[in-house]
Amino acid sequence: MTEYERSRTMPAQPEHVFDQAANVGRLDSWLPQALHVEAGDLPAVTVHEDRTDEDTDAVLRARPEQMRLEWGTREQGGYAGWLQVAGLDGGASEVTVHLSFLDDRHDPGERAATDALDSSLRRLEEQVRLHVDHAG
Secondary structure (H helix, E strand, O other): EEEEEEEEEEEHHHHHHHHHHHHHHHHHOOOOEEEEEEEEEOOOOEEOOOOOOEEEEEEEEEHHOEEEEEEEEEOOEEEEEEEEEEHHHHEEEEEEEEEEOOOOHOOOOOHHHHHHHHHHHHHHHHHHHHHHHHHO
């Protein structure tokens, strides 16, 4: 099993950050650009990966009371992950994303995985800023 984790501080209340991250209809706005999530009967989702042109049955659970998202493949046990939002002093938040590749065939390698996590966190921050700026 291989694991990767990245964090990023965002200038918004944790509730705002979590609301943006957990919006199933807007996941494509911050997930790695090669992944697309189609919600079924939640927690069931289908993940399409452009690189392989494959659809994978997965689950996505939002735990608002913990400000946490959890996901993973449903049957083949290829990967799992979570996103956690924590409040910081001054109204900022820290967002941590963790990926676990249980099957090495799904592991894209350290550089690709950390680049994708960093890019996703950057894109999530952009969405949070747009939402907060628009609401203000």
